[in-house]
Structures are given as C-alpha cells and as structure tokens.
Amino acid sequence: MSSKILSNKDNLQVIFEDNHIIIVNKRAGDIVQGDKTGDKPLSEVVKEYIAQKYNKPGNVYLGVVHRLDRPTTGIIVFSKTSKALPRLNKLFADKEAKKTYWAVVKNAPPKNADTLTHWLKKNPKNNKSYAHNKEVNESKKAILHYKTLKKLDRYILLEINLETGRHHQIRSQLSTIGCQIKGDLKYGFDRSNKDASIHLHARHLSFIHPVKKEPIQVTAPLPKDPIWDACTA
Template sequence: MSILFEDEYLIAVHKPAGIPCEVDFALLKTLSQSEPLHPIHRLDQRVSGIWLLAKTGEMQTQMSALWSSGLVQKKYHAVVAVAPTPASGSLQHWLVQSQANKKVKAYAKPVAHSKQANLDYTLLKSSQRYHLLQVHLKTGRFHQIRAQFAAIGSPIVGDVKYGYARTTPDGSIFLQASSLVFPHPHTRANIEINLPLPELWQKYGL
C-alpha cells in the first residue's frame, strides 16, 4: 500500500485489488506512526482504490457522520464489455442482500427488505471491446455498483459473481475507487484525493 494523503488526523492509502480491508493492521503501521488506525469505510477485496482511515476514534466518528450525511463525494471508475444506454445517465434500484452467498440482487421497484441505491455514470472512453465508465456513487450499499450494472446487462469486467464470463489476468474486478472529496472535520479545508487508473487497464485499450 502507498500513502495518498496524510495529516495528523487522517490517512488515505491505495488499496490494491486482492488485499482485504480486514488486513492485519501491522501492515498499515508501516505506513503511519499512529496507531491504532480506524477504518471509515470498506472496499471489496477484489476492488482497488482509495481507503480512508482515521488516526483517532473521535475523527472516525466525525468522518463516518460526514459519510452518512452524503457530504463525501465518491467517484469510481469501472470497465464493462457492454456499454450502458444512454452513454450518460442515472441508475436507481432496490437492493436485497443474501447472507447465504454474500451477493446482492437489484430490483426495479421496492421489495421486502430492500434498500434504495442510486448512482450516476458517464461513458468516458471506448476501445474495440471495452468501455470505461466514471461512476458517481450517491448511496453506499454493499456491492452496489457491481449489482446495478449487472442488472442492466453491463457486468463489470472480471466480476464473475455478477455475471461476467471470465476472470481477469490478476483476478481483480475492473472497478476502482478513484476519488474522494470532503470537508475536513477539523481544519475545514476541502480535501480532494485522486488515484490514477490501474496500468493493467491500458492493455484493454483504456
């Protein structure tokens, strides 16, 4: 993991695909002299991206409140083999999580025990076979992006759990948490953290 942002209250690291967020915090201690570190959110194990942690329990509470209130702007990039129509738009589904297989099913209308999920997307670039999307996550549901794009027939490349045909060379899902923007709870500064796209995606013409 590499550090993308750090001050006396927060640290943001690049979590590569394949490393779980339940990672031994001894690994994180090599990146920061502060311990313990307090996760503010999670990323799926096979997803890469920005992982934000707090250096105190108080900051974790404050950042979690920002997260829940919608004041943290979260942008992802995803690669799909079937471009969504239209090229830019919004998706709204109601998600139901199965505890049996840790999978989410997306419905077009509310059903029992469902949670509403919303996102905006824009098609940024296309190669001969693949399409790069920017996704603005408006709610933060379990497997939300994966389930919603699968529901419209555009599963994310490598995501065999949600209907893609095969795995990628490194076993990752082509989904990355690429940007976080939020007001710092202590300094009040507007913090923007960005992460470049994975090099592997370039081999797919993106």
C-alpha cells in the same frame, strides 16, 4: 487533485497523510478489515507503516472509516485519531464525501449517461446483492449516476457517482442493465482477471477535513495493466 504516491513501502500506496487522516490506494485482493479468511488486513499494514514511520511503540490507533470490496481497487480513508474518526464517520454517513468510481465494462449501457434506481436485496449465503425494479421485502433503495467516459477497443469506461452506498451496489446495478464489470464472475462477466481483481476503481474523493475544515481532494492512480492504461491514453 493529488495523484502522487507519497509512500510505496511494502507496496502500501499512501496518497494523502496528515496528523488526523491517512488515505491509501488499495490494491486488488487487499481486505480492509480482518475477516474469516485470517488474511492480513490493510488496516494492520497501515498501522505497521505508522508505527515504523513515526517510531511509535505499543499499539497504534487507526479507525476504519469505510470499506471496498476485496477485488476492487482505489481510495480508502483511515482515521489516525479518535477525534477525527466520529467526524469522518458522520461525514461519510451524511453523504458529504463525494466518491467517484471508474468501471470498465464489456457492453455499452443503453444510454451514454443515466441515473439507475433499484431496490437491492442482499443474500448473505452467497454474499451477493440482487437488484429489483420495485421495492421487495428487506430491500434497500439504491441510486447511482453513470456516464460514458471512453470507448476502448473491446470495452467501455464508465464513471459512476453513488447517491447511496449499498452492498455491491455498483456491481449489481451495472450487471442488471447488462454492463457487467470486467473480471466480475459473481455478477455475470464471462471470465475472471488473472489477479482475481475486477475493473472497478475508487478514483476520486473530495470532502471537507473534519478537523482542519479545509477541502481535501484526492485521485487514486489506476492499477498497472493494459486495459487501465488504455483508459488514460
């Protein structure tokens, strides 16, 4: 698996690029697409990178394939061609892209490894998803698989594989079993991280290239901080 940073211009960490796809390692605080904050989105930064690298005049095509929450870090895939975008969209929609996340939590889960099944209901007023043990009105079924990777001095490192992709799924489901993610005030952690990040990282991704039909596997380097450093020590 690749974890090499191909480009770090203007702190944009490119971990894979070819004619059709560009994959970057999102920083905490970056928004993938523009929103009501008016902050410059990651998609625009990537467009500028492509325009400068390839000396492209005019508008640069870039398709957004999926998203990560603003305080979350890790792998984001963009499409560089209109040919690849619908194929990538279908690949992600059909769960053919295998995504693995790492999360640092304060409390050990009830089991070292388990499958969590809840019904999540989003409250748009506070942009939060609430997990229920039974189906409720307007809820969506959410399934994830976790295992304990490492026990740190004060925290636990979990690896998570998603079976569904719901709003704030990992954050909500882990919080429900008492495993709040470090820094995640919204879902019950007791204090924020200084950089407003949470310790949730999209670590690995594997899929079949939508045009070349070759296997792609990438690993996103972890953010630099003492807790993440301890996870790989």
